[in-house]
Amino acid sequence: MALEGEESVPIGAVSGGRSAKGRRLWKKVKYQLVEYHSLPGYLKDNEYILGYYRSEWPLKQILLSIFTVHNETLNVWTHLIGFFLFLALTIYTATKVPKVVDLQSLQHLPDVLKKADLQKIQSELLACLPSLPHLSDLQRIKDELKTSLGSLDMLPSLSRWHLLQLISDCLPHRFTHATNVSVLSAVKDDVANMIAPILVRPIPRWPFFAFLGGAMFCLLSSSICHLLSCHSRRIAYIMLRLDYAGIAALISTSFYPPVYYSFMCNPFFCNIYLGFITILGIATISVSLFPVFQNPEYRSIRAGLFFGMGISGVIPVLHKLVAFWHRPEALYTTGYEILMGLLYGLGALVYATRIPERWMPGKFDIAGHSHQLFHVLVVAGAYTHYQAGLMYLKWRDLEGC
Template identity: 65%
Template structure:
C-alpha cells in the first residue's frame, strides 16, 4: 500500500483485508504472506508501460488478488479423512502381533498351541481385509456406489474368512480346500478395484504410482507364500536352517516388506486426494 499509493480500489482492498482478519484470526498481517514475489511481477508488468504507472499498479494489484485468493483457498481446504489408512495400519499391527504371540505361546501346551494358531490365521484374514480400505476408499472417494460396493464385499469376505479360521468346526480336513479358497479369493478380489481405478484415472500419475506399489506388494506376498509352501531353503539342506534362515522366517520378512510397500502406496493416496479432492 505504501509503495503504490494510487492503487485503484484501495479502500475496497483494505476492507477485504479487515474482513479476512476477522474471519481468520490466525492471519494477523498480510505481511506474513511470503509468496507475493513483487520483483517477478514487476518484471512481467513494466516493459510495455514504463511511462504509464497506473497500468503497472493495476497489473500488480491483479497478481496480488490472484495470489491472495489462492492462499485463502489453500488455507480453508481441509485434509481428507484418514480413517481408512488407520484401519489398514491397525489390521497390519494386529496380524503381526497375533503372529508374534502365536510363536511365543504355542509351545506352552497343545490346547494353547491350537488356539493361537487359529488366532494367527485370523490375523492374516484381518490384514488382507484392511489392506483394501485405503486403495478402495481413496480411489472411489468420489464414486460412493463403487466405494461402498467394494468395501462391503471385501468386509463380508473378511468376516467369513475370520470365522472359518476361528470356529473349530471348520478345522476338519474336509474343509481345508474351503479355507484355502477363501484366502485365495480375498487376495484375487483386489484385481477388480485396481483395474477399475486405472480405467477411471489412467491419466493420473498417482493412480499409476499406487498401482506399481500394489503390484510390488502382491509380488512380495506371493513370494512369501511360495517360499513358505515349498519349504525353501531347508528342503535343500535339512538341518542347516533350523535356527535362522528357514522358510517361515523368510515368509515373515517378506510379509513385513509387503505391508510397508502398501503403507507407501497409502501415503501417495493421501497426498493425491489432499491435493485434488474429488
C-alpha cells in the first residue's frame, strides 16, 4: 500500500530490468572518484591534492583501478616499473657480473702473443709457481695444472694484484731471453688476466644482493600501498606500515655494499658500521609501527627520520676516503654516493614540503605532485647506487684486500 503522494512500483519491475539498471547506476555513482573533503579522516593526507580520490572501494574495483586514471595512478606505476627494473638488474647481476676480469682487456692478447714465445712463457711460469707465497700447495697439483685448469678450484683466493706481483717477480728472472721490455710487460699483464679467472675467487656478493633485495622490497611495497590503502582503515594502516618498512630497508641495505667492500679487509670497522645501520633501520621500522606516526602532522618527522638514516652514512664514506685517498675507485664510488644522497635528500625535501601542489592546489592532482616526484627520485637514487656497487665489485674482485 502506497502512502499519499507516492507512486506504486510493481514487484516485477523491482526484480526486473529497472532494478538491474538501478544497480548499474548505483555502481557508477559508488565507484566514482571523490574530492578531498569527502574522504574519511584516515585517507586525508595532502590537502593540496583536491580531487580524483578513491574512497573505500571493494578489492576487485581497487585492483582494476591500476589501469584507470586517479591521483594514485602514477604513484603506483612509478615504483612498480622501478621494481621490474631492479628485478631485471638482479637477474643481470647474478648471471653476468660474476665474471672477474673485464674481457675488453684481453682484446689485444692475440697480437701480443704473436710477438712472444707462448710455450716458453707457460713453461717458465709453471716452473716458478711453486715459489709463490701462500701457495705452497701448488707444488702437489703442478702436474694437474699442465693438463686441467679446472682442477684449480681448490686454490686459496688470490687477487689480480698478487698475480701481477708473481709474474713481475718470476718472469724477469727466468724469462731472460726476452729482449723487448714493452712486450714482456704486456705479456705479464695478459698472462695475469688469463689466469685471474682461474685463480681468483670472486668476493662475496651478498651485500650487493642485499641492497638489490631492499630496493625491490621498497619499490613493490610502495606500489601495493598506494594501490590498496583506499580499501579501509585497517588495510590503510597495514599498508602504511609496510611502506615505511620498505623505505627503512632500502636505506639500510644501501649501506651494505659500500661499507662491506670498503672495509672487508678491516673486520672491526666493517662490523661496527654494518651493525649500526642495521640497528638504526630496525629502530626506524619499530617506531613507524605506532599509529600516531601516520598522522599528517608528523609528515616532517617521518621525512626527517628517514633523512637522518641517510645522513648517518657520511661517517663510513669519509672514513673510506681517508683510508683509500690514493685509490681512484674510492673517489669514483664516492661521487656516485654523493649523487645518490642528493637524489634521496631532494626527494625527502619535496615530500615534506609538498611542492609543487602547495603552490597551485588542484593543478597537480593527476600528475606532477610531490609524491610522484619523490618516487622518481628514489628510483634514480637507487639506480645510481647500483652503478656504484658494480664499481665496488670490480675493484675488489680484481685486487682483493
